[in-house]
Amino acid sequence: MKNNSIKRVLGVGVSIAVAATLAACSSGGGTTSNSLAGWKPDNSRATNQIHVLVLGDAAASAEKAAAARFNKTSKVKVVIDTGSTAGTEYNNTVRSQLGTKTGPDIFMSWGASGINPLVKAGGLLPLDDFIKADPKLKSSFLPSVFNGEVISGKSYGIPMRGVAPEFLYYNKSVLDTAGLTPPKTWDDLLSDVSTLKAQNVIPIALAGADQWPGQIWLQYLYTREIGNAQVAKGLAGDSSVWTSAGSKKALADLTTLIKAGGFGSNFDSVKYGSDGSAALLGTGKAAFELMGSWEYATISQDKSNIGWTAFPSLNGGAGAAGEINGNLSNYYNVAANTRYPNTVRDFLKQLYGTPFLQDQIALGNTPPTTDAATLIDADTKLDPQTKTHLDFVVQLVKDAPSFQLSWDQTIPAAQQNASHAASAAFFDNQNVDQFISAQQSTTAASN
């Protein structure tokens, strides 16, 4: 009796293993006759549903609402699967699931470098046929943002969530007390730093413990000194950009600011977040912070005290006035093995629909669409301060001659940590040669 039950248990185990193997084999095949370029339908996928894997943070509510609206009229239903709230874990989930029969039909990405390996492996559906059927899937969005996921002339992502350029936030009352106005030029900023230090205020809040915030300063000084076109070349693997005179000038500028005590003396122990560097700015212990537009939502103190301005101009720099850095947007991508491409296409139309964009605005995001300004102005639920902030973001992006995606999002994902570490090291030791060679090695793989 005992032996029998053990055999039975083993038997069940074996049959599960066999079934799993068979399933794995069957998902490899697929019909080849199809109308869409790059489509490899997997007919063993669940019937009458498509799965959307969303990043599990608070902003996913807009996507869930879009799915609920869509499901009211659609025969094939959209199922929302809530993934991790953290980008790294979310990406790992996508990578380990994409292409399997239970993997997502639609998932989110951060830009071309993240999806490049997926495109190379043939896992993504090019969306050009969708766009042919509905041109608004492209024309509704800001071209600089939409082009963020155009790879070798093919479009792979539809922008969703907010545009997040980076700019300089300041605490109004701290500047008032010190008798200062927001800096227009780099020299203004340097003189503000010495005034603020005399007032026992940390001039600039920097979350050094998290490593990436320091990179924003490097990004902007390079943008001002050599211009975004050169930066893009360097990030694409042209190592001469990093050894150029302009590059060394940018590093010298930052060294001046660090040595002047611009970031205080303990930024390496400060973390980013509502109880870290954003609180320094919010409570007036620091005067400035260079951060992406998400800073506004992060600050938990009285926001009427918070002001913002574009990154200062720099005399003699080769960059054009108004060039910016930041995160373009997030994108929805489509798995090549989806069973219901037409449903996917129709669901993607939600992303430029007014209800979805209104939800984004309510979340504090600036929609990556051409009609963002109109929608923000028409919104009656926003408080005036938030509205001004969103308007500023829209205007900044609109007026920018170029918008460079954050370095850590541009280089291959495998180099992201090394790139953060290199920036953090420069803030600690201001070693120009070490930074240049690190920068060359993290961008070399882009070639």
Add this chain to the structure above:
Amino acid sequence: MPGPRTAEPDGKKRGGLRGAGRPSFVWSLPAVIFFAFFSLVPLAVAVYLSFTDYEGLAIQPPVWNGLTNWKAVLTDPSVGQAIFVTVVLIVLAVVTQVPLSLLIGVWAAGPQRGRAVVVALYFIPLLMSSAAITVLFSSLVDPNFGVPATLRQIFDLPVDNVFSNLLGNQWSAIGVVAFIYLWGASPLHTLIYQGGARAIPEVLYQAAAIDGAGRFRQFFNITLPQLKNTFVTSTILMVVGTFTSFDIILLLTSGGPNQGTTNLPYLMYNKGLSALNYGYGSAIAVIVIVLAMAVSLVMVRVTGYDKMQGTQEGV
């Protein structure tokens, strides 16, 4: 070793169920299957992956690349640095946790009722998630809003003092990490020592008291020797646990400053999962496993723990 049959001088069969005294191998099957499935199989996969190029894509299976990862790992200066950090953390864990757990554990083994209350409070960290503990400590060491800022106010310290940049240099950051481990893990070891101390027969102390031994003499000549096996168990747990420690470093320092707190498991996460180089990460994982096994084997041998000697022979 004599078999069970020869152990019985008259060679007669015993009554009762056949084989009831000595369970057959089948009894251990659940444990063996569990161990194989969750430990040996993943281990084998890690070893296999360490010889491949794999980006974690389901649609792009691992590609065999021979010794490429291993050559890179063995020449990578960050691996040596990470081993150093790992060893420092282990030494700090043993040096701080053993005396603390031993003293409190022995004290807590006493019969007084008040102690139970104090000890119950002391065990609270055991109930909390280490992630939550780390987030809490991260706020506590914040130079502008945490304890350093308060100390500066109370004692009128200069802006730059020993507490103002705790995560900003390697040694103080390692110190903070070690302190959180001490705070979070020592209750467990205290519990082990408490159990060990309670198992020491009372007659030993009574005999010692008659012979005129005082409290210190009793502690060093009876309690400590009696706790030898407890000490070995607790220390092996401590060493292997610290070997694989990861959560606090991820949440508190992200391995910084300048890789100053990057130990082997964090390096494995950083290079493998985070940088999507599963082959390289697996090679580091194999190094972690081999080193941890070697260390615990050596500890078992050196301490004579494998001889299964009791401490109460003749009592």
